[in-house]
Amino acid sequence: MDINGEIIGIIAGYKELDPATVCAESTFEELGIDSLDAIDIVYEIEEKFGVQVPQDALDLNTAQRVSDILAVVEKVRGSNGQVSGA
């Protein structure tokens, strides 16, 4: 499974949703993800892949879609080096 698929799996697991119902274009509102959920999901992604998402890399007050999380993980993968958890 690619990284994006795994992240979508983490998000779906967090909200106890069928992963098939979650895609990059899903909005947080559709998935029932509030700002605290989003921060907690990013924490799970950090733990899973051994990466650090800097505080200024993702504004959870303006992030609205799964794609916003995917994009920031993609970005930090570049700067953090090899992703280990895949």
Added chain:
Amino acid sequence: MRRVVVTGLGVICSVGHDVPQLLAALTEGRSGTATIASLDPSWLNTQVGAEVRNASFDHVVPRPEQRHLDRQSLLAIHAAQQAVDDAGFTSAEDGPRCGVILGTGMGPVETIDGAIREVHIDKRKPRPTTIPRCMFNAASGQLSIRFGCKGPSQTIVTACASSAHALGQAANFIRHGTADAFLAGGTEVFPTLSLLAAWDTLRVMSTSNDRPEAASRPFNRDRDGFVMGEGSAVLVLESEERATARGARIYGEIIGVGLSSDAHHITQPQVGGLVQAMSLALADAQVAPEDVQYINAHGTATPINDPLETEAIKQVYGDHARRLMVSSTKSAHGHTIGAAGALEATATLLGMNHGFVPATLNLTDPDPACDLDCVPLTPRAERFDVAMSNSFAFGGHNVSLVFRRY
């Protein structure tokens, strides 16, 4: 001053996950104490406790959302939802006039303990939900959000008097017109292993491990300490006008609040502070000692509390003390610390409404220093109209509340 009535009850504790189950346990004289199951107590002196077992919170909080809540908030929401349903309470019309006051003793300890473990043992960052879960005010905030209470919202932390303080504070706010309705009560989780071990070294809990259901023996000669409990009790308090305007059922009235501090010692109670709280509560209620028929005692079953409380009752009530019925329902539901005052207020109101005086279980051999009518072993089918409930705490905090049939 305005009158304050109780219109809704909700509980979760070792002897019942709702009010009908608590009522059944009280009328049957059943104890909720058992060998501790949520952690391994085998290396401790005390191996018995009154835990909430097999509770599900999925009906009140969707499971993914439970990640944001410590167990103490889940217990409080579980109890509050019952109380709200029972009362038919809604804040839709007057949210800014509705508030929340909860008490807790040791707080959201599972989350705090978990964060310590994550950082110091697992060497990981704690979860971002740690702070929203482990704020002592989290449960009050959760109730305010869920039930639309936009008025005063607080958490009171005074150990074993926390939720008695919460009820007293809410009642006084209503009396003085600060707000018209409150969800008021307390919540307490069973201690984590580190805190249970700390209680253990303090030598205040029963070590009657071979007969758990008889471990809590208030006023008995061979009592050997309290039984640690767990739970939440939330009451709906309203001004008489608000309750009667909507035709609410009324369980009783809170007519007196007595508050004092021993100003003496952090763990050692003093008779003067107890006397002061009870006397102030009677004066506040504008009733004579002779008007009171039942006292739900603090009655922890520690060697020191029970004779001291007996002596204080005698000083306050004089000759009438001999005619009072005095019982400790901690013998059934254990000592729920920050939830104790509200849980025992609920037990008192259930007795008042169902025509019985709750028993002191396991009182087979009364201590001569505890020589009042302590309603031994079985509940008594007797009507009472005015009752006092006592809560005394480490820190020297004392609260006495007076309830009257409405």
